[in-house]
Amino acid sequence: MLFAHLADTHLGYRQYNLDEREEDFYRRFHEAVDKIISAECEFVVHSGDLFDSPRPHIRAMLEVMKALDRLSDEGIKVFAIAGNHDVLLRRGAIPPHRLYRSIEFLTPRNPSRVFRGVYVCGLPYHSKIHAKALVENLKALAEKAASYEKRILLMHQGIDKYFPLEHEIKIGDLPRGFHYYALGHIHKRILDNFGEGVIAYPGSMEMWRIDELRDWKTQGKGFYIVDTDEFSVKKIDLKIRPFIKAEIASIGDIPTIKEMISTQRRPVVRLTVSAEPHEYNRLYQELLRELSEALYLDIHRKRTEMEVETEEKPISLKELIAEAMEDHPGSERDFAYALFEALSTGNIDSARNMVREFYDSWAPAPKKKKESPEKEQARLEAYK
Ligand SMILES: [Mn+2]
Structure with a gap:
């Protein structure tokens, strides 16, 4: 079978x-x-x-x-x-x-x-x-x-x-x-x-x-x-929508990309442009004009070595929380991190539910009172 x-x-x-x-x-x-x-x-x-x-x-x-x-x-x-x-x-x-x-x-x-x-x-x-x-x-x-x-x-x-x-x-x-x-x-x-x-x-x-x-x-x-x-x-x-990923440094590179696009059916093209900052805008306009056969052009500027070097290393929140909660079990550290993420993205509903579920996992859930048949009937009637 x-x-x-x-x-x-x-x-x-x-x-x-x-x-x-x-x-x-x-x-x-x-x-x-x-x-x-x-x-x-x-x-x-x-x-x-x-x-x-x-x-x-x-x-x-x-x-x-x-x-x-x-x-x-x-x-x-x-x-x-x-x-x-x-x-x-x-x-x-x-x-x-x-x-x-x-x-x-x-x-x-x-x-x-x-x-x-x-x-x-x-x-x-x-x-x-x-x-x-x-x-x-x-x-x-x-x-x-x-x-x-x-x-x-x-x-x-x-x-x-x-x-x-x-x-x-x-x-x-x-x-x-x-x-x-x-x-x-x-x-x-x-x-x-x-x-x-x-x-x-x-x-x-x-x-x-x-x-x-x-x-x-x-x-x-x-x-x-x-x-x-x-x-x-x-x-x-x-057979999926084709994707092309390439790096481009100057206008001279455009024909190769154009050729690649023409052999595929309306691909999505993701380009990283490594041109000098003052040439970037002109090249960008040229790419839009020359590569219009693509379904979509996703163009990014490659950061220069200087930019990469001077960039501050991102702080890993996960590591910070793990360090601060060293004595806590892993499940609590994960919980703290997930909660922080939810709160910092304004996901209040999700945070509230996370807290509820987390505490429910070690505190017995309060027993729900069963609705009486009369009450249930009254509730259903209200919808009619
Ligand atoms: Mn998935």
Whole structure:
């Protein structure tokens, strides 16, 4: 039996505020659906960041609805978890996935399903301050999964082995026993063996950020189709909007870039201009005029050696907090940092919820009084 594994589709993302870039993400998604149908997959797993935002606009929601209709017309089931982009990190937040009846949405309260003998389970994105709870829940899932012959786990997390700077869990925290670890969050394509299973990040399906360029060049972009017999993985490539990254020093370099652009279909061009400051403006105007065939020109001035040298080293807030809270456990330091970040960006809602969740994790939540039937009836009547 075949299934498809997608992640980080970021639908609704509107890069450079361009119609075409928003459209590109929808197009890739529908192309993936075409390929899933023609390969005769029996189900799809989506490992989070289906949408770019927890409050996607109607167009993005409509595109998902169209894709889901096409899949369910073919009898193809969809299992999904929420990523960090498509859920608000606060208690009781409702992710947009909930609007679609045909998505089997895996949540901490209802994390698993059995589909034609395959145990499919998953948990939504957990921030670092909740990593401990995540690891415990994973362990419980692995135990439950053990009695099934085929076992798939969905997660949207960074793992230290692949994401040393920004991870929530360590590779050693991952329970063994699954055949396929369907991951999302890292936009690169990664395939690795783990125990008797395979760890798979399909990556994003369009260039979400310019730092994905190198991985796209070496590995392409797309998704995976997996066979449940042996859990062998096939890379399915999608042709994405081309990106060109180049450095330019003078007007003499323009023809080479122009040639590169003409051989591709309306690429996004990211240029670093290393001209002398007094020549920069003229060159900039020339680039706009000469390279108009590009979909978008993203032009930056390269800082001179002088500028780099005299630049003050940025202070790492994380290090400062870690130093000041040396005697505190790591979870508290992470909490302090996350809280500071939320407050300094004016994200008061998020900060308030973070505090509530943090303290809830070691103080028992107050018992909610149950509403009496009469009161509930009165409340519902009020809406009529
Ligand atoms: Mn993502």
